Amino acid sequence: MNEKITSRSEDFAKWYTDVVKAAHLADYSSVKGCVILEPNGYAIWEKMQSVLDDMFKKTGHKNVSMPVFIPESLLRKEGELINGFAPEVAWITEGGNNKLEERLAFRPTSETLFSDYYAQKVKTYRDLPLLYNQWCNVVRWEKETRPFLRGREFLWQEGHTVHATQEEAERETNKMLETYKEFFEKYLAIPPLTGRKTEKEKFAGAEYTLTIEALTQNGVCLQSGTSHYFGQKFSKAYDIKFINKNNEYEYCYQTSWGVSTRMIGALIMAHSDDRGLVLPPKIAPTQVIIVPIKSEEKIFSIAEHIKTSLEEKGVSVSIDYSDKSPGYKFAEAEVNGIPIRIEIGLRDIVNNEVTLVRRDTLEKQVIKLNDVVNVTTQTLDKIQENLFNKAEENVKNRTYDAKNLKDVEEIMNNNPGFVNAYWCGSEDCELKMKEIKGTKSRCILESKDYEEEKCVVCGKKAKHKVVWGIQY
Amino acid sequence: MNEKITSRSEDFAKWYTDVVKAAHLADYSSVKGCVILEPNGYAIWEKMQSVLDDMFKKTGHKNVSMPVFIPESLLRKEGELINGFAPEVAWITEGGNNKLEERLAFRPTSETLFSDYYAQKVKTYRDLPLLYNQWCNVVRWEKETRPFLRGREFLWQEGHTVHATQEEAERETNKMLETYKEFFEKYLAIPPLTGRKTEKEKFAGAEYTLTIEALTQNGVCLQSGTSHYFGQKFSKAYDIKFINKNNEYEYCYQTSWGVSTRMIGALIMAHSDDRGLVLPPKIAPTQVIIVPIKSEEKIFSIAEHIKTSLEEKGVSVSIDYSDKSPGYKFAEAEVNGIPIRIEIGLRDIVNNEVTLVRRDTLEKQVIKLNDVVNVTTQTLDKIQENLFNKAEENVKNRTYDAKNLKDVEEIMNNNPGFVNAYWCGSEDCELKMKEIKGTKSRCILESKDYEEEKCVVCGKKAKHKVVWGIQY
Numbered sequence: 001m002n003e004k005i006t007s008r009s010e011d012f013a014k015w016y017t018d019v020v021k022a023a024h025l026a027d028y029s030s031v032k033g034c035v036i037l038e039p040n041g042y043a044i045w046e047k048m049q050s051v052l053d054d055m056f057k058k059t060g061h062k063n064v065s066m067p068v069f070i071p072e073s074l075l076r077k078e079g080e081l082i083n084g085f086a087p088e089v090a091w092i093t094e095g096g097n098n099k100l101e102e103r104l105a106f107r108p109t110s111e112t113l114f115s116d117y118y119a120q121k122v123k124t125y126r127d128l129p130l131l132y133n134q135w136c137n138v139v140r141w142e143k144e145t146r147p148f149l150r151g152r153e154f155l156w157q158e159g160h161t162v163h164a165t166q167e168e169a170e171r172e173t174n175k176m177l178e179t180y181k182e183f184f185e186k187y188l189a190i191p192p193l194t195g196r197k198t199e200k201e202k203f204a205g206a207e208y209t210l211t212i213e214a215l216t217q218n219g220v221c222l223q224s225g226t227s228h229y230f231g232q233k234f235s236k237a238y239d240i241k242f243i244n245k246n247n248e249y250e251y252c253y254q255t256s257w258g259v260s261t262r263m264i265g266a267l268i269m270a271h272s273d274d275r276g277l278v279l280p281p282k283i284a285p286t287q288v289i290i291v292p293i294k295s296e297e298k299i300f301s302i303a304e305h306i307k308t309s310l311e312e313k314g315v316s317v318s319i320d321y322s323d324k325s326p327g328y329k330f331a332e333a334e335v336n337g338i339p340i341r342i343e344i345g346l347r348d349i350v351n352n353e354v355t356l357v358r359r360d361t362l363e364k365q366v367i368k369l370n371d372v373v374n375v376t377t378q379t380l381d382k383i384q385e386n387l388f389n390k391a392e393e394n395v396k397n398r399t400y401d402a403k404n405l406k407d408v409e410e411i412m413n414n415n416p417g418f419v420n421a422y423w424c425g426s427e428d429c430e431l432k433m434k435e436i437k438g439t440k441s442r443c444i445l446e447s448k449d450y451e452e453e454k455c456v457v458c459g460k461k462a463k464h465k466v467v468w469g470i471q472y
Numbered sequence: 473m474n475e476k477i478t479s480r481s482e483d484f485a486k487w488y489t490d491v492v493k494a495a496h497l498a499d500y501s502s503v504k505g506c507v508i509l510e511p512n513g514y515a516i517w518e519k520m521q522s523v524l525d526d527m528f529k530k531t532g533h534k535n536v537s538m539p540v541f542i543p544e545s546l547l548r549k550e551g552e553l554i555n556g557f558a559p560e561v562a563w564i565t566e567g568g569n570n571k572l573e574e575r576l577a578f579r580p581t582s583e584t585l586f587s588d589y590y591a592q593k594v595k596t597y598r599d600l601p602l603l604y605n606q607w608c609n610v611v612r613w614e615k616e617t618r619p620f621l622r623g624r625e626f627l628w629q630e631g632h633t634v635h636a637t638q639e640e641a642e643r644e645t646n647k648m649l650e651t652y653k654e655f656f657e658k659y660l661a662i663p664p665l666t667g668r669k670t671e672k673e674k675f676a677g678a679e680y681t682l683t684i685e686a687l688t689q690n691g692v693c694l695q696s697g698t699s700h701y702f703g704q705k706f707s708k709a710y711d712i713k714f715i716n717k718n719n720e721y722e723y724c725y726q727t728s729w730g731v732s733t734r735m736i737g738a739l740i741m742a743h744s745d746d747r748g749l750v751l752p753p754k755i756a757p758t759q760v761i762i763v764p765i766k767s768e769e770k771i772f773s774i775a776e777h778i779k780t781s782l783e784e785k786g787v788s789v790s791i792d793y794s795d796k797s798p799g800y801k802f803a804e805a806e807v808n809g810i811p812i813r814i815e816i817g818l819r820d821i822v823n824n825e826v827t828l829v830r831r832d833t834l835e836k837q838v839i840k841l842n843d844v845v846n847v848t849t850q851t852l853d854k855i856q857e858n859l860f861n862k863a864e865e866n867v868k869n870r871t872y873d874a875k876n877l878k879d880v881e882e883i884m885n886n887n888p889g890f891v892n893a894y895w896c897g898s899e900d901c902e903l904k905m906k907e908i909k910g911t912k913s914r915c916i917l918e919s920k921d922y923e924e925e926k927c928v929v930c931g932k933k934a935k936h937k938v939v940w941g942i943q944y
Contacts, residue, residue: 030546030588031576034539039604042535063514067506068578068609068625074502091566092578095624096559096613104503106540106564106578116502132511137540137609141568152567153540 005335007274012218017147019268022335023277026147033145033152037261040336041148043285044264045155049135051187051283052157052259055179061131061159066113068136069104074112078237081111084204088140090152106139111205111230111256114160115238122252124243125164129172133159148265149222149472156260162240162252166231169253173229176257177210180225188263189280189388190214190270191395192224193418193467195443200427203256207231212259213442213469215391216269219398219416221442221469224266227257270391271360277337278359280387281380288317288376289338291329293345302369303344306354309373315380334359339383340376360386402456405432408468412437416470420445422462424455432457433468442467477807479746484690489619491740494807495749498619505617505624509733512808513620515757516736517627521607523659523755524629524731527651533603533631538585540608541576546584550709553583556676560612562624578611583677583702583728586632587710594724596715597636601644605631620737621694621944628732634712634724638703641725645701648729649682652697660735661752661860662686662742663867664696665890665939667915672899675728679703684731685914685941687863688741691870691888693914693941696738699729742863743832749809750832752859753852760848761810762791763801765817774841775816778826781845787852806831811855812848832858874928877904880940884909888942892917894934896927904929905940914939 005022006014020026025041037045069092076082085108092104107113118130135157145151159176163169177194184192193213202209206228214222234240235251244250271278281287288310292299307317320329333341343355352369356376360383367375398417402408411419423429423441433439446465453462477494478486492498497513509517541564548554557580564576579585590602607629617623631648635641649666656664665685674681678700686694706712707723716722743750753759760782764771779789792801805813815827824841828848832855839847870889874880883891895901895913905911918937925934
């Protein structure tokens with residue numbers, strides 16, 4: 001608790017890493033570019049996994065585990081993918097004291113392995129679709145890293161599906177984006193932006209990429225999940241054929257989709273404050289912490305009683321029995337982002353009361369013992385709602401329409417956010433935008449031959465309505 | 473379902489891999505020495521994880537995630553560990569198109585990383601104990617591999633704890649062995665042998681290693697989990713010091729413990745038969761499969777009703793709605809090891825009956841619709857019990873006392889199993905035993921200066937009562 005947290009207004013980037021450390025979410029390791037997920041951080045990831053895994057299974061997906069290694073020749077079969085990932089691959093070249101005959105890539109993503117497997121498994125349309133997912137670690141050799149946001153190793157899930165028709169595969173691509181959106185809104189209390197990536201920003205090897213983008217409190221954009229439609233690109237490269245209903249050979253249609261521990265970064269940047277972490281109740285590993293003000297048996301027994309009653313309602317509760325001072329315990333509960341703190345002192349007991357403190361607003365409320373369960377569960381719902389509303393308000397305040405480059409510059413330099421602007425579709429214009437503090441297209445909202453609208457950069461006829469923003 | 477399963481009596485090793493493939497537990501990949509865990513296999517692992525993770529958390533352990541890489545210099549700090557693992561390490565030598573300045577090991581186990589982390593975190597006795605665990609993949613560059621039993625990459629959990637006293641650390645070492653034992657008995661229906669490894673067989677770097685050993689139906693021994701006491705070996709190598717209650721610096725006491733996907737191999741070899749997989753209900757991802765004999769709405773609605781009623785009792789149920797023939801569905805349910813199959817035909821409906829088939833005994837039983845829930849839940853318990861009893865019977869029948877080398881030879885050549893025999897403690901005698909079909913000490917049951925007992929190999933005075941067996 002000695003760790004001081006820099007304020008957001010002073011230095012947002014420093015504030016972020018201070019919160020990560022002070023809330024014991026992650027720590028730096030002796031391995032360059034890799035962090036240690038500490039218990040508080042890993043518990044959030046477990047909660048995310050558990051909710052998403054249920055959602056995936058309810059939509060018919062099954063978990064598997066593919067090897068972590070990809071032989072170089074297998075990785076190179078699909079040209080665009082390897083071109084996109086080659087600069088970021090880590091290579092295993094020695095095993096058991098011997099130089100390997102062929103280099104093995106540490107998976108940066110597993111389209112190649114799934115495709116190789118599907119090529120063996122899929123024979124006829126009766127075998128389709130195969131809807132598989134895996135939870136695993138991947139490695140991308142990044143130069144600059146930051147906890148949760150960018151690391152050489154990170155944890156994620158990658159869904160890989162194979163279908164008999166284009167229509168079904170495209171429906172899957174959309175469905176998984178919608179699944180992520182629902183998760184962000186309902187659990188993370190983050191209202192995300194969703195849409196299609198431009199050609200330049202799409203996944204290497206995809207026909208197109210759908211994205212889910214979160215906005216931080218200071219208006220920076222975080223790509224937080226993607227869902228790709230591959231068409232037949234991989235099935236042609238890896239020879240995944242099936243006999244269709246007309247008894248003809250046809251190449252399959254594929255998708256992949258993923259979210260990672262980066263979501264923890266998005267979560268922190270969306271809700272936390274200068275006192276530390278703020279967690280939406282639905283994703284908080286511990287939703288309520290009870291702090292006995294004195295080490296008295298009477299207080300402990302009431303604390304245990306409240307804990308049991310809340311647990312019966314599905315609330316996760318812990319009691320701080322440590323011998324630290326009450327002030328220290330309060331500060332610790334705050335820094336760790338526990339949504340509700342219940343304080344019980346000796347006087348409270350006499351009055352049949354406890355004090356309930358909301359982490360999001362820091363409001364204190366004295367309530368009768370009999371009301372604890374009701375008020376607590378209602379307050380958890382209110383906190384969840386309030387955090388979503390605040391995040392939505394931030395998005396609303398930071399969503400702009402820009403008519404020209406000067407508009408974009410002014411917005412990005414002062415109060416950045418999601419900037420709607422028309423675009424002609426040329427990469428040159430995209431690169432021009434990037435000169436403004438690294439502004440990139442976040443996603444395409446609509447594409448057509450516009451009559452009136454002009455590209456915000458070159459002034460030529462617009463083809464796309466695009467949301468732009470400063471890339472994290 | 474075209475896959476033929478070799479009988480156990482014909483070729484046990486071939487039977488094993490046939491079951492693995494036919495039940496779709498795992499498949500070979502294009503990556504030498506690495507398998508793909510398919511949905512049926514991975515679902516068993518998920519079930520194992522979920523039960524064990526609850527047990528770990530109830531005993532105060534927390535999950536974390538350490539980097540997958542270990543810099544060579546960090547790995548080499550503890551001499552015994554690196555000497556033990558060096559021949560099996562896979563090395564990352566290139567990242568992002570550049571040769572790395574220092575080789576990185578793909579973790580074969582993570583004592584070094586945890587120790588490095590604990591050295592930063594632990595300051596005083598108040599910080600202790602730290603009871604951490606991680607679920608992850610590890611790599612050991614094995615020459616010969618077999619699905620689940622030995623692979624270049626496998627999934628496991630590794631617990632790493634650090635304590636203020638030797639006594640507490642030793643208690644932890646024992647407690648985790650007992651936790652594994654309970655899991656094997658209650659969930660896997662496997663009665664394991666437990667005890668201490670000899671110096672030669674212990675973990676590289678441990679003061680001592682406790683082991684849990686499973687016996688296969690054909691009498692081969694499978695080391696299925698280990699719990700290590702490290703004393704201060706790692707804390708001295710990695711400088712993990714704390715200020716104790718007397719205000720003096722002291723080195724910490726450490727443990728580690730792990731089980732892996734190898735348990736799936738032990739499970740198969742303990743219970744399965746010539747028709748395929750047999751799963752104990754408590755670890756079966758699907759406990760009951762309902763097979764409608766005809767595609768009739770009336771049958772489906774009864775099937776759904778039974779499913780809902782069973783699910784309310786916590787039973788996991790699936791209904792086979794596919795358009796395959798009933799015979800095919802029965803065979804598939806058998807090969808996949810689903811504990812109970814419920815068949816519903818048109819005639820059954822008229823009689824208000826269904827047919828219930830046990831996977832373990834293949835017994836059929838016609839029961840009234842009203843009794844389905846009761847009989848099914850009772851039968852699940854009976855199957856769990858029966859599998860344990862059969863496995864226990866196998867261990868009993870294959871547990872021997874040997875007085876001399878000739879005894880050992882005769883047992884190992886005819887009906888191998890757990891062989892109790894006294895031993896002087898010399899490695900020479902251990903190596904002599906190994907000449908008998910690879911017989912190794914499984915564990916030490918008791919150590920003392922025996923008056924009467926002689927080493928079964930050299931005839932000198934015995935110091936240990938040891939269980940020997942053929943190493944898988």
